[in-house]
Amino acid sequence: MLKTLQLAKNASLFCSKPALIPANRLQLCVCSVSTEANFGLQKTRVDDNILLQKSATSRPGAPLVLMYSWLAAKQRHLDRFSKLYLNKGCDVVYVQIKPLQLLRPTVGSQKIAEKLVGLVQDSGHNDRPLFVHTFSVGAYLHSETLTKMSQHDAMHQTAIVDRIAGQVFDSAVDLDNVPYGTSRALLKNHLAQNSLEWILNAFLKVTYKHTMAHYEKAHKTFFCNPASTPLLFLYSQVDPVAPASTIERCMNILKNDHGKEVHSKSFESSAHVSHMYQYQNEYVAALESFLHNLSCFNDEKPK
Template identity: 30%
Template sequence: MGFTWIWFWRKTENEEEVENSTMTAPKNRRSIITRDITKNMTFFTECTDKIEWDSKTLTFKKPTGNPLVLIMSWLLAKQKHLRKYAEIYTELGFDVLVVHITPWQLLWPTKGTQLVAADTLKFLENNSTYAPIVVHGFSVGAYQFGEMMLMMSRDMKRYQPILDRMISQVWDSAADITEIPVGLPKSIFPKNPRMESALRNYVMYHLKTFHNQATVHYMRSSQMFHSTLLKAPALFLVSKNDVIGPESSNRAVTDNWERANIKVEFKCWENSLHAAHYIRHRDEYLSLLFKHLEYTGVFENSSVKSRAKL
């Protein structure tokens, strides 16, 4: 069926570790301003100016002058958890746009994820002062980015300038569609075999019954992600014990990218947490991330502060 992407969510050790972690903001950190641009896009910035935008075009009335990080979120992530990742970048002088989708939007792409993809591209196109752009995706965020690339591929003359502004990409815990019947039920019902079995049966039913409405779109996004329009250097962060985002699936993608002469760095931990490697391996995660950003030239941007300390 090929490589496409699954979502992840559970209120178990992942969220508990995030909530109990010692990641606290430095005392000298400026307050982060948060704004909901749409129901599916949340904006984070340290800019103290009033943030205003046109609700139809999503254009900011006054650009902040900062570079941008586009975070493609895992499913049903809480804002307080996404904020911790946003703070990594706002502390460096970036603005951050988080794109998040609902389970319903994922199950019905033409009425859900594809509309979110269109809004995301509208924001990036109409706020052209955002450069450079860093893409940092988690889990289902890779599928969502694939949908964006499919839209861009249909009008490259229009969207190539957006791709040209993207100079770095980070993929944390991406997962294969072949793992959905196993990974999703285990993630949501790890201690309830009956509910796990019921959800597994429904997922298999959904993929088979709604092939044209859903599965075919996952497959097309997968194919696009494999061939990828974005040739910027990439960092992959995975773990051997992640049953939802297996090492093998991610290596299949990186092998394709390397054959296309894309610079890829691949980190695989023996033991970690899906979409939460930052929590389990904070110092190493940041070290890998900052090294990657330095390689791509992000720190040469005049708006980026030199505060990347481990």
């Protein structure tokens, strides 16, 4: 209870309203560049949230893959997924959100989204198709990015959203499950998880204007997805963080109410964001089948 009261007391931290910086004016600060000789990989650290990975087999015209990670994911966890795209000549942008950035949308997730829009509009990437692969809460961050892309397109007569060729949602978390999912991602002890979940639920109620209101807008953006491209949902029948019933209801709404082309693959018993590890062959087959129908992946691929 004391922690909850302290959170409520500090709710003013969420009241700041930074000015929106047009994405074409964002200055991308490259923090570091490293190369892994074994795989010919060049990793460019844009900031603490964004990492650009290029391989020696990168080919002109191949999609720039925006890979939104789950909370507390390590880069080595995402490497297995990124290699699928790097081997096709794509470059991969890792995008990761931290817990406090998730809980402070105006100075957290929305600022990451602005920086990402600036990156895809950079002169090295502004003529490339985009492909999206999200995990867990990454689906929320992608929704914030879609909002910033749409704003940029309206302000500058660009067409960033139209460059999106396809979108994959692995274990997508609905806004109602943010407290549950966050507590499970950060803690292992069951009692501690329940306590943190309770605290976060209380916190979101007292900071509604500065937290949940933004989540709800992102929720609407997700369903009214401005990108008219195919969607692939990958989920488990036993995932309590991203329940199958919620995802299946979401797919039905997208398909029947919004006319989206929706594909899916359900896994029988894998844990949250663990489908690839437990069902690698099935996961890769579902993804490859989805990519095969996208023209940007049908060009000649590097060996």
